[in-house]
Amino acid sequence: MQPPRRCLLLLSLLCHLLLSGTWADLEEAFTLRLLQTSTFQNTSFMDTECMGLLDDIELGSLAKHTWKIRFHQPWVRPALPRSDWDIIENMVKIYLRNFNNMVNEGAVQKDVPYPFVVQGMAGCTLYPNKTTQAFAKFAYNGQDFLNFCVDNATWLLSQDTNLSRCVRDFFNNYTDFTELMQVLFNDTCIDYVEMLVRYGKAALERQELPVATVFARTPSPAQLLLVCRVTGFYPRSISVAWLRDGQEVPPGPDTNTSAILPNADLTYQLRSVLAVAPHDGHSYACRVRHRSLGTRSLLIPWGYSDVVLIAGLVAGLLAVVAMAAVMMLWLWRRRKHRQMEESTSRNSILSKEA
Missing domain, CATH: 3.30.500.10 (MHC class I-like antigen recognition-like)
Structure with a gap:
């Protein structure tokens, strides 16, 4: 052999x-x-x-x-x-x-x-x-x-x-x-x-910036899970941590970070979860460090998603109001144009009868 x-x-x-x-x-x-x-x-x-x-x-x-x-x-x-x-x-x-x-x-x-x-x-x-x-x-x-x-x-x-x-x-x-x-x-x-x-x-040496979002899940009335999803980054090495009132939360039973997984576009993604008590009075944020960010950090506070949602609703409401205003202006101009045509037609008839 x-x-x-x-x-x-x-x-x-x-x-x-x-x-x-x-x-x-x-x-x-x-x-x-x-x-x-x-x-x-x-x-x-x-x-x-x-x-x-x-x-x-x-x-x-x-x-x-x-x-x-x-x-x-x-x-x-x-x-x-x-x-x-x-x-x-x-x-x-x-x-x-x-x-x-x-x-x-x-x-x-x-x-x-x-x-x-x-x-x-x-x-x-x-x-x-x-x-x-x-x-x-x-x-x-x-x-x-x-x-x-x-x-x-x-x-x-x-x-x-x-x-x-x-x-x-x-x-x-x-x-x-x-x-x-x-x-x-x-x-x-x-x-x-x-x-x-x-x-x-x-x-x-290719570098792709990470995109991060924070959202919440409620598995029970007594527990709130904050989820930080980070995706689209390259190279693979990355650091994701939770901050409580500006201080880093040490690893423990309340934190759980997934393995780094590949995306179809040759970038990577991961999720980090922090378990907290609802309305505990603390502020939370997800901090991301990556080579593409240089010396900066990506900081996404909990609640930012709600602000974005509210801003989106306001923007949508303003868009509806603007569209309604345009429609009302168009209808007013169309009615005024018809009135002018009717007035011109009436004057023409009276002129012929005279």
Whole structure:
């Protein structure tokens, strides 16, 4: 079950191709992630999806049947010469073929029931202070399975089963592959991140202002839930806090903030909820801090929505009054015009009779 030596040679060549960058002037951390999802229906049919991401930006993916690289951003392909991308594409194809054979052989030997799903994630994070952190893990049927510890080059169990122990022992005994993993994570991955950050600077520096609204829900007469909804912001990192009488409310059982979720337009959203007693005499506000705001903060006091609603009702009432005034003026002018026509017609008749 040892993968062919050719695969290792191609991976070593990939290391050489990518070990040519220099450190970029980074102001924040960037993470490169390679994702793989392989569904094994039986020993002869397998479906694989692979994708690469830099933070939340999709760099590219593999075509489902041909395993060719599809670039999702225009600045990814120029990061390497075409010949280098061809080598990487061939390397990926060899890896997937060997991965499929190895998994199927192991599944047959261990009587693993089909179908099953294997997921893999590997990558690294580059921090502004030039420190790095690499990671690799596998999941089996949606559950964490194995983790690779880069520091001591060993595979660790995420779940203790006969199957996970067998796979762990296989990888730990496969020293060539483990050593190569260390090179890829400690050197190649970091240089690749630095290179992509340089080519994708404009996309990574994109900023979208957050839009926030505050509204209330009343689950019971004794409780009022204040909801701060923040949406449309990019990048992902954001700070949302509640203020009571101008002082920040510390995290606790009365506060609940959702995870940051993606929008369809490549921006993000979240909600923060604060439970208060109705008419408790305090003033509340939702404070939002985001890179797009610079040193400023977005402050939305509770009650602002009511003011907007009242202002909207007043504006609507004024519009109705204005329309009514226009209609009355039009009717008055039309009546006056008819009176003038009738007066002219009457005078004309009297003139003819005379």
